[in-house]
Amino acid sequence: xxxxxxxxxxxxxxxxxxxxxxxxxxxxxxxxxxxxxxxxxxxxxxxxxxxxxxxxxxxxxxxxxxxxxxxxxxxxxxxxxxxxxxxxxxxxxxxxxxxxxxxxxxxxxxxxxxxxxxxxxxxxx
Amino acid sequence: xxxxxxxxxxxxxxxxxxxxxxxxxxxxxxxxxxxxxxxxxxxxxxxxxxxxxxxxxxxxxxxxxxxxxxxxxxxxxxxxxxxxxxxxxxxxxxxxxxxxxxxxxxxxxxxxxxxxxxxxxxxxx
Amino acid sequence: xxxxxxxxxxxxxxxxxxxxxxxxxxxxxxxxxxxxxxxxxxxxxxxxxxxxxxxxxxxxxxxxxxxxxxxxxxxxxxxxxxxxxxxxxxxxxxxxxxxxxxxxxxxxxxxxxxxxxxxxxxxxx
Numbered sequence: 001x002x003x004x005x006x007x008x009x010x011x012x013x014x015x016x017x018x019x020x021x022x023x024x025x026x027x028x029x030x031x032x033x034x035x036x037x038x039x040x041x042x043x044x045x046x047x048x049x050x051x052x053x054x055x056x057x058x059x060x061x062x063x064x065x066x067x068x069x070x071x072x073x074x075x076x077x078x079x080x081x082x083x084x085x086x087x088x089x090x091x092x093x094x095x096x097x098x099x100x101x102x103x104x105x106x107x108x109x110x111x112x113x114x115x116x117x118x119x120x121x122x123x124x125x
Numbered sequence: 126x127x128x129x130x131x132x133x134x135x136x137x138x139x140x141x142x143x144x145x146x147x148x149x150x151x152x153x154x155x156x157x158x159x160x161x162x163x164x165x166x167x168x169x170x171x172x173x174x175x176x177x178x179x180x181x182x183x184x185x186x187x188x189x190x191x192x193x194x195x196x197x198x199x200x201x202x203x204x205x206x207x208x209x210x211x212x213x214x215x216x217x218x219x220x221x222x223x224x225x226x227x228x229x230x231x232x233x234x235x236x237x238x239x240x241x242x243x244x245x246x247x248x249x250x
Numbered sequence: 251x252x253x254x255x256x257x258x259x260x261x262x263x264x265x266x267x268x269x270x271x272x273x274x275x276x277x278x279x280x281x282x283x284x285x286x287x288x289x290x291x292x293x294x295x296x297x298x299x300x301x302x303x304x305x306x307x308x309x310x311x312x313x314x315x316x317x318x319x320x321x322x323x324x325x326x327x328x329x330x331x332x333x334x335x336x337x338x339x340x341x342x343x344x345x346x347x348x349x350x351x352x353x354x355x356x357x358x359x360x361x362x363x364x365x366x367x368x369x370x371x372x373x374x375x
Contacts (some may be wrong), residue, residue: 038306106246110142112142181288184298
């Protein structure tokens with residue numbers, strides 16, 4: 001568990017990174033899927049979450065778009081990246097499965113080992 | 126092989142992630158390199174591909190730009206991320222080598238182990 | 251060491267990827283933290299660096315913003331990604347610790363094993 005370390009603590013710790021590959025147009029209950037996943041991660045108390053917008057891409061159920069005007073496009077790939085320790089992520093995956101099942105479109109979730117080398121906790125807001 | 130699983134299948138499977146680090150200005154035969162790689166990945170039948178635009182960066186043959194007006198910039202780093210199993214990616218790397226060789230500029234391609242924890246396939250379009 | 255290879259060399263080599271998760275609003279000495287890290291990496295002679303802007307996220311000391319108008323937002327998550335071999339990165343982490351300590355806000359730095367499968371060096375500019 002990493003949750004107990006203090007401000008200005010440097011730790012080396014085995015954790016994992018979870019990545020959800022979805023589309024900006026995937027929606028569950030009037031919310032973007034990527035937002036729903038991020039809020040679920042926050043509620044579950046996961047350490048951190050970053051969401052990236054891709055400019056192009058394809059998955060198992062989508063075509064590859066080559067749109068030169070992608071800045072104007074509203075459909076783009078979105079990757080949700082979450083870091084926490086393995087046990088926490090195991091629980092979160094169970095929690096999130098229902099949301100993933102309710103998706104009309106496909107979704108890929110990957111996991112990989114990462115090591116935390118510095119974790120500095122700022123003042124809580 | 127992951128290609129045979131059905132809609133709403135949850136699998137745990139060892140795969141790999143391939144990442145190409147190129148520049149938005151790298152071109153092969155009048156096409157952006159990142160687009161050429163994405164189309165090649167699609168033709169080769171790789172599972173999925175996401176392309177990210179970076180806001181800043183450098184490689185072995187490029188300077189580090191610190192452009193506050195990078196939204197207006199046309200040269201930016203681009204990362205092409207592909208997930209599939211090791212054997213598929215081995216074949217794809219062989220296939221793509223000629224394209225990489227024809228590049229006038231440098232290019233870095235990395236590979237790492239990732240595990241698929243959820244793969245849901247949407248309806249094919 | 252990877253620094254000695256020539257133009258059009260294909261190598262397979264164990265390296266590591268370092269990722270700094272910061273915010274666009276984190277500043278050290280009138281410079282964005284992500285820029286400061288990128289310049290430090292360049293000075294230290296690290297192989298390559300790419301900086302990504304996230305569209306949403308949270309860390310241990312920040313709230314999760316759900317801003318539909320995030321294109322207009324000036325606070326967003328930023329990820330600095332650096333690839334080089336383990337020994338080089340060990341030294342760089344030591345070098346960068348003082349900068350991280352001087353940050354008023356939190357910061358997460360992760361490391362993971364990656365393998366370089368192609369490295370092509372362009373002509374130096």
